[in-house]
Amino acid sequence: xxxxxxxxxxxxxxxxxxxxxxxxxxxxxxxxxxxxxxxxxxxxxxxxxxxxxxxxxxxxxxxxxxxxxxxxxxxxxxxxxxxxxxxxxxxxxxxxxxxxxxxxxxxxxxxxxxxxxxxxxxxxxxxxxxxxxxxxxxxxxxxxxxxxxxxxxxxxxxxxxxxxxxxxxxxxxxxxxxxxxxxxxxxxxxxxxxxxxxxxxxxxxxxxxxxxxxxxxxxxxxxxxxxxxxxxxxxxxxxxxxxxxxxxxxxxxxxxxxxxxxxxxxxxxxxxxxxxxxxxxxxxxxxxxxxxxxxxxxxxxxxxxxxxxxxx
Numbered sequence: 349x350x351x352x353x354x355x356x357x358x359x360x361x362x363x364x365x366x367x368x369x370x371x372x373x374x375x376x377x378x379x380x381x382x383x384x385x386x387x388x389x390x391x392x393x394x395x396x397x398x399x400x401x402x403x404x405x406x407x408x409x410x411x412x413x414x415x416x417x418x419x420x421x422x423x424x425x426x427x428x429x430x431x432x433x434x435x436x437x438x439x440x441x442x443x444x445x446x447x448x449x450x451x452x453x454x455x456x457x458x459x460x461x462x463x464x465x466x467x468x469x470x471x472x473x474x475x476x477x478x479x480x481x482x483x484x485x486x487x488x489x490x491x492x493x494x495x496x497x498x499x500x501x502x503x504x505x506x507x508x509x510x511x512x513x514x515x516x517x518x519x520x521x522x523x524x525x526x527x528x529x530x531x532x533x534x535x536x537x538x539x540x541x542x543x544x545x546x547x548x549x550x551x552x553x554x555x556x557x558x559x560x561x562x563x564x565x566x567x568x569x570x571x572x573x574x575x576x577x578x579x580x581x582x583x584x585x586x587x588x589x590x591x592x593x594x595x596x597x598x599x600x601x602x603x604x605x606x607x608x609x610x611x612x613x614x615x616x617x618x619x620x621x622x623x624x625x626x627x628x629x630x631x632x633x634x635x636x637x638x639x640x641x642x643x644x645x646x647x648x649x650x651x652x653x654x655x656x657x658x659x660x
Contacts, residue, residue, distance in 0.1 A: 480494075530655070
């Protein structure tokens with residue numbers, strides 16, 4: 349793949365900004381996560397906004413927006429990682445200064461509610477954005493492998509998402525070979541963005557989907573919404589990540605598993621489908637560069653997902 353590397357690799361001593369565009373996290377939960385950053389040789393800067401609280405949010409909409417903008421405009425900052433998802437990105441998305449981000453390219457890292465920001469950055473600025481760990485998760489899970497992969501990626505080490513050891517647990521639902529731009533993330537956010545200026549662009553893309561704690565009928569309804577918006581018609585491939593707690597919440601009335609629903613929506617498209625991929629709300633997560641062209645190979649021999657270098 350010959351796609352141009354859009355970012356400069358990080359070196360020891362470089363600064364990572366810590367921001368909270370959505371939900372609030374108890375600062376005590378972040379303390380152990382800082383050691384991962386230090387062990388990688390990076391410095392870090394916690395935006396003042398991270399410790400503010402407005403109900404479930406990390407500050408007011410204006411404060412969270414300003415925190416994000418500040419991280420991009422700060423010349424010392426080489427990468428930005430979000431502390432958590434929850435809810436809040438959609439409340440600030442229409443006020444984001446895309447020209448500011450375009451002038452100050454640097455990777456934004458997160459998942460879950462951050463899905464809206466990641467895909468919008470790709471569409472509005474042409475920069476990739478990283479569907480990867482949230483800092484607040486590092487203290488809750490054994491995240492050494494996930495952080496090791498992300499840290500190596502930021503430093504320009506040659507690697508592919510499927511190099512993460514947890515990818516060995518991914519399954520091929522339908523084999524095949526695909527090449528396309530990586531897009532997607534949390535299904536609830538993707539469906540909520542339908543019909544808005546930040547509706548995801550899926551033409552000839554490899555679509556990534558993950559979610560958590562959804563009843564199966566809601567999971568089906570969100571996929572149906574994407575389908576009705578024409579977002580499932582011209583895909584190159586599908587990667588389904590963690591579907592933690594996506595199940596019947598009451599009596600088993602829906603009659604199909606989450607993977608069965610996936611097969612219903614994508615099984616006749618003639619494209620590869622991978623499930624149980626380590627991205628999203630599970631214990632482990634690799635890092636996926638949204639906006640980058642990637643190649644997916646899925647067969648009985650295994651799964652390979654590779655992309656052009658992100659960092660030069």
